[in-house]
Each structure stands twice: as C-alpha cells, then as structure tokens.
Amino acid sequence: xxxxxxxxxxxxxxxxxxxxxxxxxxxxxxxxxxxxxxxxxxxxxxxxxxxxxxxxxxxxxxxxxxxxxxxxxxxxxxxxxxxxxxxxxxxxxxxxxxxxxxxxxxxxxxxxxxxxxxxxxxxxxxxxxxxxxxxxxxxxxxxxxxxxxxxxxxxxxxxxxxxxxxxxxxxxxxxxxxxxxxxxxxxxxxxxxxxxxxxxxxxxxxxxxxxxxxxxxxxxxxxxxxxxxxxxxxxxxxxxxxxxxxxxxx
Numbered sequence: 001x002x003x004x005x006x007x008x009x010x011x012x013x014x015x016x017x018x019x020x021x022x023x024x025x026x027x028x029x030x031x032x033x034x035x036x037x038x039x040x041x042x043x044x045x046x047x048x049x050x051x052x053x054x055x056x057x058x059x060x061x062x063x064x065x066x067x068x069x070x071x072x073x074x075x076x077x078x079x080x081x082x083x084x085x086x087x088x089x090x091x092x093x094x095x096x097x098x099x100x101x102x103x104x105x106x107x108x109x110x111x112x113x114x115x116x117x118x119x120x121x122x123x124x125x126x127x128x129x130x131x132x133x134x135x136x137x138x139x140x141x142x143x144x145x146x147x148x149x150x151x152x153x154x155x156x157x158x159x160x161x162x163x164x165x166x167x168x169x170x171x172x173x174x175x176x177x178x179x180x181x182x183x184x185x186x187x188x189x190x191x192x193x194x195x196x197x198x199x200x201x202x203x204x205x206x207x208x209x210x211x212x213x214x215x216x217x218x219x220x221x222x223x224x225x226x227x228x229x230x231x232x233x234x235x236x237x238x239x240x241x242x243x244x245x246x247x248x249x250x
C-alpha cells in the first residue's frame with residue numbers, strides 16, 4: 001500500500017512570524033491524525049523557523065525549488081545540500097508557475113530532481129497541461145513528454161520520487177479536474193512510469209493531485225485508485241482547511 005502524501009505549498013506567502021504561527025496551527029490541527037505523510041513547504045526565508053516549529057511532530061519540511069549544482073556562482077539559488085542542512089526532506093521541482101515565469105524546462109527539472117535525490121531529498125516533480133492543450137486533446141502527449149523528460153535516467157530512484165499532476169488550468173482558478181479526468185491522467189502517469197522503470201516501481205511511486213483542492217472535494221479525489229494525496233496551494237494557508245484535507249487523505 002502506498003502511504004498518501006499531502007504537501008502544503010505556501011508559495012510567496014508568510015513572513016517568518018506568520019509562517020511559524022501557521023505551522024504551529026497545522027501541528028495542533030493534526031494532533032492525533034495518522035495515515036498520511038504531511039509536508040510543509042514555506043518560502044526559503046522561513047524554512048529554518050518552520051523546521052523548528054514542527055520539530056518533534058510527524059510533519060516534514062520541504063522547499064519550493066532547488067538548483068542542480070552543489071555550489072558555485074548561482075546568485076539567488078539554493079543547493080540541495082543547503083536544503084538538507086536546514087532539515088528539508090522534500091523539495092518541489094517544476095511547478096507550473098516556475099515553468100511559466102522562471103522558464104524551468106523538463107531538462108532543468110530532471111537535473112534538479114537528480115540533484116535532490118543525490119543529496120537525500122525526495123523531489124516532488126510537477127507535470128500538467130494547460131487549458132488550451134486540454135481543449136486540443138493534447139493532454140496525453142503533453143503529460144507523457146513531461147514525465148519522460150523530467151524523470152529521465154532516474155531509474156530505481158523513481159521509488160523515492162513523488163509526481164504531482166497539476167493541471168495548469170485548475171491552479172488558483174477554482175476549477176478542479178473531475179474525478180474521471182484526474183483518475184485518467186494519474187493512471188496514465190503510472191503507466192508511463194511502468195514503461196520507464198517497470199511495474200514494481202510504477203506500483204510504488206506516489207502521484208499527487210494538485211489544483212484547487214479544498215475540504216469539499218478532497219475526499220472524492222483522494223478516493224481514486226491512482227491518486228495518492230495532494231499538492232495543496234491556497235487551502236494550505238488556512239490551518240483548519242489544510243488539516244481537513246489531510247484527514248481526507250488519511
């Protein structure tokens with residue numbers, strides 16, 4: 001059985017004080033909850049403080065991006081070793097917002113994922129189509145290309161990787177993929193992984209859904225056979241809503 005994983009992507013929100021307050025509230029809201037892995041991904045500035053706030057709890061710390069080099073002249077970037085040193089266990093790579101605004105490519109996402117794994121981090125690799133691509137019936141080839149290129153040459157290390165299917169058209173829009181749409185793409189992703197690394201790895205890899213998940217739709221989405229939790233954006237900034245989503249996964 002795959003353990004569901006729910007990650008809260010706080011994006012560019014929260015001062016350090018606000019992040020600590022939110023992390024503490026999430027800890028309180030999930031007291032006694034079990035059955036799902038929970039990751040908080042605050043901004044870089046709050047990683048250390050949030051790590052201290054959740055210390056001793058089951059919650060894990062994650063970052064929102066990473067550079068593929070270990071060190072060097074990369075102004076403004078953070079290496080996987082630096083994140084690991086702060087206590088991070090996970091890192092998001094290839095989020096659609098970074099692909100669009102920061103020009104992340106499948107190739108750079110692949111290098112980031114490999115660097116994260118090498119440093120002992122588990123990457124959450126994001127893939128997903130735009131509304132225009134879905135309307136053109138290009139969801140399958142677009143997602144296939146992203147998965148194959150972003151996860152290329154990871155081999156058996158794919159077991160340690162989380163894949164987040166985030167239809168771009170559902171992020172922050174209030175639109176959510178129907179259960180049928182979500183299951184179809186999650187099933188496709190698992191098949192692609194099987195083609196790349198074999199059925200055992202495909203059965204083991206966890207595939208999250210991300211895109212306007214909220215307490216009202218979480219249970220339906222997480223009940224799908226190939227959906228293993230969620231990558232949560234806006235709802236993760238409200239401790240009560242996030243706790244409700246986690247309990248739906250657990």
